[in-house]
Amino acid sequence: MPAEQEWTVLAAWPTVVTISADVPDDVVEAIWSALGAPDASIESVVSSIPIRDTAADSSFTVVRFEPGGGVPLDPAHPPRDWSATVVARGSAAVDLLSVGGSRRFGSAGMQPWALAEFPSVIGISTGDLPPVPESLLRLPTDARRLDHGIAYASRVLWAASPESIVGERGPAAGPGADGDTAERPSHDPDTADGETILGRRAVEGVGLEAVEERTDEGAEGVFDGPADEPVPVYEIRVGDQPPLELTGAVVVGRRPQPRRSADRPFTRAPAQALIAVDSPAQEVSANHVEIALSGRTVVVTDLRSTNGTTVRLPGRPAVRLRQGDSVVASGSAIVEIGDGNVIHISSRDRGNTGITV
Numbered sequence: 001m002p003a004e005q006e007w008t009v010l011a012a013w014p015t016v017v018t019i020s021a022d023v024p025d026d027v028v029e030a031i032w033s034a035l036g037a038p039d040a041s042i043e044s045v046v047s048s049i050p051i052r053d054t055a056a057d058s059s060f061t062v063v064r065f066e067p068g069g070g071v072p073l074d075p076a077h078p079p080r081d082w083s084a085t086v087v088a089r090g091s092a093a094v095d096l097l098s099v100g101g102s103r104r105f106g107s108a109g110m111q112p113w114a115l116a117e118f119p120s121v122i123g124i125s126t127g128d129l130p131p132v133p134e135s136l137l138r139l140p141t142d143a144r145r146l147d148h149g150i151a152y153a154s155r156v157l158w159a160a161s162p163e164s165i166v167g168e169r170g171p172a173a174g175p176g177a178d179g180d181t182a183e184r185p186s187h188d189p190d191t192a193d194g195e196t197i198l199g200r201r202a203v204e205g206v207g208l209e210a211v212e213e214r215t216d217e218g219a220e221g222v223f224d225g226p227a228d229e230p231v232p233v234y235e236i237r238v239g240d241q242p243p244l245e246l247t248g249a250v251v252v253g254r255r256p257q258p259r260r261s262a263d264r265p266f267t268r269a270p271a272q273a274l275i276a277v278d279s280p281a282q283e284v285s286a287n288h289v290e291i292a293l294s295g296r297t298v299v300v301t302d303l304r305s306t307n308g309t310t311v312r313l314p315g316r317p318a319v320r321l322r323q324g325d326s327v328v329a330s331g332s333a334i335v336e337i338g339d340g341n342v343i344h345i346s347s348r349d350r351g352n353t354g355i356t357v
Helices: 025-036 042-047
Strands: 007-012 015-020 060-067 082-089 093-098 101-106 114-127 137-139 148-153 155-159 165-167 195-198 208-211 232-238 249-253 271-276 289-294 297-302 309-312 319-321 325-329 333-338 341-349
Touching: 007 025, 007 155, 015 025, 015 042, 015 114, 015 155, 025 042, 042 060, 042 082, 060 093, 060 114, 082 093, 082 101, 101 114, 137 155, 289 333, 289 341, 297 309, 297 319, 297 333, 297 341, 319 325
Parallel strands: 137 165, 249 271
Antiparallel strands: 007 015, 007 148, 015 060, 060 082, 082 114, 093 101, 093 114, 114 155, 114 325, 148 208, 155 208, 195 208, 232 341, 249 289, 289 297, 297 325, 309 319, 309 333, 333 341
8 A cells, every 4th residue: 555654663673663754853863762662561562652742632453462472582483472551542542353352442432441351362553543453464565674673664564474454566484484573763754655564573483564764863862841841640549448648560369379470561550559459249359450550550450350341431431341451540530340249440640639530
């Protein structure tokens, strides 16, 4: 498909960021710096994207891939089973292909963004998407490959194996295929042409499709955000129990157990507390929901509960989380987990004694 320069794509395996092409260069540089950090995580990458001021109206997706089942990544033997953690904001969305079919994940108006984890992913597509998710990825004839760098793109594709891609120019390139790469990021779209397949740097294989590489030097700057913005303090209250200041990750359920780090790819918040609740009708699962501090926000994650989790945010329709889905709260929220168990999340600015609800 012809390049329309609608998206800027930043690829540093295993994370891919697709953001509105009109964001300022300092925002792109901040994202690239976060992607290149030795301890880069999806949390740190998302935190590098300002949701106020210069990029307040920007749409973006962040996708981070991990081997399925928590298996360590072996470049010599790339897995076929991948999981993907996806963050979406604004109009940006991701189509995810799995053995069971395809689905589209977007923010659905959630603020500041929506988050979810998807197992058994065999392909993704983001950028300019078709009206409905497709069952196969279609590779344009003028697609080019980019293993590591920054590109302008109209659409981005990634596949775990060639079988998931239908190429308009014939069979898709398989593992070990050669392709043009952009080892250094760029900021000059005028020097680029054609489409690009953005591939996996750590594991060779079929990768992502994008448009118009940026090819000048740089992208090492750091975005300086507002220095005076107060850091919010979050408290949670489970039923009639005393309120608890949130400093890490709290798991609530009938018989809650700590989560493994491998099961928590988004937030690095340390385990803080396990809170047990009564559930005579057993509507609440043993491990039902996690509420974790993530920068200036709180991430509410359904822990693949049997009966689901409902999250109510001020001024918005109630959100029913699927198993494993997450939602972000940047202020107050009410979380319902069944059998009358309700969790209240409230926030205030540090130094301010009042709670914002």
